[in-house]
Amino acid sequence: MKNLVRSCLALGFLLAAQAMAKAEEIYLQSVQSGKYVTIVGGTLAAAATDARSASRLDTVRLEGNRIAFRDSATGSFVRAGVGQGTFLAAGSPHIRGWETFEVMGVNGRDVALRSVQNGKFVRAGVGKRSHLAAVSERASGWETFRFVEVRAAQQNEAQAGGVDLGDIVGNYRITHIAADNGFLVQLGQQMAARARLGLDDRGRVSATIGCNSHSTRISVRNGRVQPDGQVMQTKMRCAGQGETAAEDGLRRALTTSRLIVREGRTVTFKAANGAELMKIRRM
Structure with missing residues (x-):
């Protein structure tokens, strides 16, 4: 009986150790x-x-x-x-x-x-x-x-290091935007041809997918983004659900991004957990 008890205790400790591992x-x-x-x-x-x-x-x-x-x-x-x-x-x-x-x-x-x-x-x-x-x-x-x-x-923080506002000032094409399910989606050819984003040295952002114009302000230091939380936009009715969904994704990227990674001409906006929200490519 004692041996059985000892065996059960040993098994219990083994399972606990495996769980901790x-x-x-x-x-x-x-x-x-x-x-x-x-x-x-x-x-x-x-x-x-x-x-x-x-x-x-x-x-x-x-x-x-x-x-x-x-x-x-x-x-x-x-x-x-x-x-x-x-x-x-x-x-x-x-x-x-x-x-x-x-x-x-x-x-x-x-x-x-x-x-x-x-x-x-x-x-x-x-x-x-x-x-x-x-x-x-x-x-x-x-x-x-x-x-x-x-x-x-930690890897995302390391990748983001070093990028300041002055490093990414310029005009860009918007190439990818995250859908509401969190997955990054490449814009279709027609929409991508009209999608633009501009960023000046004061952090002012102007962007469009081809329908409404969006403007806001961000600060960028050492790869970290701080949006001002408000996006001003025009109120035009977009042609289809695709444009409307893309505009929703654009607003999410402009208000919830916390990290920026630059690789060559491409700049990626990321959420705090590293999820990619938007990719833009310098023109």
Whole structure:
């Protein structure tokens, strides 16, 4: 009997060790706001504007689609159900019901997290500081997240280094724009022939896909982009759904880009997680 108990304990430790070995260090990013999860007032919140100030989390893969998160800084596990608001916070020494989440795919690349303990989806944007809490009955915008690999984020930051506004001032053709599903799409020949973007030395941007004119202002320093968040545009009705969708993608790129990478004559606008939002090519 003792040998059986010892064998079970040994197997349990082996499985735990294997689970830990499969841990992958990530940043957790809110799809709705684009902000990264960090610790605010003791609980997790989607409040960091870039990965450098976000919390690193080890993903511990469990049975099936279940997962646990371990805070890399403290070695403790993330627990849902903290307080009456079922907020998420790091600090638990073990993995049990409140520390276990089900990962469910949303739109191919995004995920929703459901607490195994109470069956509710984790929602960002609870309260003024966008705290995370297991409170939602279904997954939609504020319940969707992205796993951003720490290594990939660091590589994107390294690639972005060195590009300042003065390096990319000029006139460009817009060649690619990300669709609403997040995938970069090359513009068709007719649309690409009319798509233009100009950037001056004061950060003023003027752009068009061939229908409406768009204008905004950005600052660029060391590969990092800071949009002013507002895009002015004309109100013409575009010829088809393709132009309308492309204009939506253009506005997303101009308002949510956080990184710029230049390779020869091509400049790529990227989201904070490295996702490509727009490519332009110097004329």
